Amino acid sequence: MTDKRFMPICAPDSREHTAHTDAAEAVAALQALYAEATGFLREHFQRAVTEGMPDCRYRAFYPEIRIVTASFGRADSRLSFGHVAEPGHYAATITRPDLFEGYLTQQVDLLIRSHDVPVQVGWSRTPIPIHFAVLSDTALEVPQDGVLPFLMRDVFDVPDLESTNDDIVNGTGFHYEDGARPLAPFTAQRVDYSLARLAHYTATDPAHFQNHVLFTNYQFYIDEFIAYAREALRDPASGYDALVGPMNQVVTAEDPDAPIVEPAKMPQMPTYHLSRRGQQGITLVNIGVGPSNAKTATDHIAVLRPHVWLMVGHCAGLRNSQSLGDFVLAHAYLREDHVLDDDLPVWVPIPALAEVQVSLEQAVAEVTQLEGYELKRIMRTGTVATIDNRNWELREHSGPVQRLSQSRAVGLDMESATIAANGFRFRVPYGTLLCVSDKPLHGELKLPGMASEFYKTQVARHLLIGVRAMERLREMPLERLHSRKLRSFEETAFL
Known part of the structure; x- marks a missing residue:
């Protein structure tokens, strides 16, 4: 039996971030990455349900958008949004770019125009919990009794409630792992958590x-x-x-x-x-x-x-x-x-x-x-x-x-x-x-x-x-x- 502590990590191929000066192209890149990541997780979830405990731990990451600014470029004073306050390195993990396409396109476009620099799109370091990847996929075949042939956390990443919080909006000091400051008021996992709760409550x-x-x-x-x-x-x-x-x-x-x-x-x-x-x-x-x-x-x-x-x-x-x-x-x-x-x-x-x-x-x-x-x-x-x-x-x-x-x-x-x-x-x-x-x-x-x-x-x-x-x-x-x-x-x- 495979020791779960030493199971190899299987993930989509890594690649370099891509630079974009067009907001629609940047959002399309986010959509492609998200579709690839969630598709990977759904495929292997279905395989694990059908075939039983695999010999690999499956992981895919949220896409992210980043921007680096080196000047105090003056933003349009009429806008209280669409720009960062000072030079630095900023990032946001993104989920459901299909759902947020209009919002993301609008916000990214303002960001590019405000600072006249490209945005970078690629994989983040934040794993996508399997629950959020498969939540809305009704085509998946799962056991009728709800009992899986494996423990979810042994094979996939599950929601991390310690990092699902409101530190950004509460202003209590949030930075991504590499020190980047937040571009958006919520992280991807916080958004996914709420999308799931909304479907439940409403x-x-x-x-x-x-x-x-x-x-x-x-x-x-x-x-x-x-x-x-x-x-x-x-x-x-x-x-x-x-x-x-x-x-x-x-x-x-x-x-x-x-x-x-x-x-x-x-x-x-x-x-x-x-x-x-x-x-x-x-x-x-x-x-x-x-x-x-x-x-x-x-x-x-x-x-x-x-x-x-x-x-x-x-x-x-x-x-x-x-x-x-x-x-x-x-x-x-x-x-x-x-x-x-x-x-x-x-x-x-x-x-x-x-x-x-x-x-x-x-x-x-x-x-x-x-x-x-x-x-x-x-x-x-x-x-x-x-x-x-x-x-x-x-x-x-x-x-x-x-x-x-x-x-x-x-x-x-x-x-x-x-x-x-x-x-x-x-x-x-x-x-x-x-x-x-x-x-x-x-x-x-x-x-x-x-x-x-x-x-x-x-x-x-x-x-x-x-x-x-x-x-x-x-x-x-x-x-x-x-x-x-x-x-x-x-x-x-x-x-």
Whole structure:
């Protein structure tokens, strides 16, 4: 029997990095390397499943892109991305260059033009875990009982959770093995990890995600989104071309009334995508209740590098002057969710982003047909508190209620500050527009009949406001939307 400790390493042939001054050519080279590496692993995985324990340990590496700069070339001051801060050696490991083709082409092109030097493409030193290489290959034949004739880690590389982290985005000091500084906010293995989790939590392929993401905490919004999407598909001028639901069910303009069958086992975070060319459509994710869910969803969606995400959910109104159905546009956040304390300390301010705030306010005005004082009467701008205890009202009131008063909070929920804080952490523009559903501090709670009427009249309008805001933001140039407020002293070149 072969001693696994001394099994020879079998890998694709090594080769020198290639230089590219054209972004499309560089991305094509990344795609070719990735296809070769994953093809190699899939072939030998299938052979090992069929023939049993091999006499070789199989390994293939992620492709990478590198750049070396020797000067402080002045970048376009309008852009907060697309260039490195100072001379040096920079790199990024890359996964799924097919999925990220448009993003990579755009970012690499900016990098080449900013520094007027070629980029280098070749194998990295980071092995591809076998799980990520075979995850989406339905053609592979595997044992029905799931029992393999070998231990996975004896024959292939498996995910290394010690190196799958957020050191780059958290700014805690990340360098590749040879000392190169990062070009991108995530390593390839971190991206692969999240792509796998997204497919699990949403029951849709990550390829269906759009660049504009709405989060909600109620199924009612999903129902309204589906109805809106069907109407949009009937209108050729809308630009939308498909609606994708759980289990990758697709509804197209050819048959906009085609049913979306609810799976026997619904995913934890039901997700629907109203797609548009170039991923410029809208994705709606029902994250459910709580800051842990909000963090989970945004931790993984962030690797897709969306252009913006917004929270459209319900909150408790904290002011006596508010009415059920009023809107709260968050311009600050009181963070008592605690799930991000280790990644983003609570002393870090989460600023409101002017471009998002204006788009949301304009969308409210458009949908409600109100302006001036009448608009202010139904929409309050202020601090939103996010708490991790759904039954906070049962606590001794001198604690939480006093803090709510001192913070000048006007609304309270369990997700918004988490989503905004993770947007800040991941450099994804963010915003929050909530609808007041109850006023527990003032004894104003929804009764069952009232709740039904409230949801019937308010959810459709609220959802439409979120959609209209996204459509406004979609027309905004990226250099304006991706605010410098989200960029630190030393940033990665890639968004």
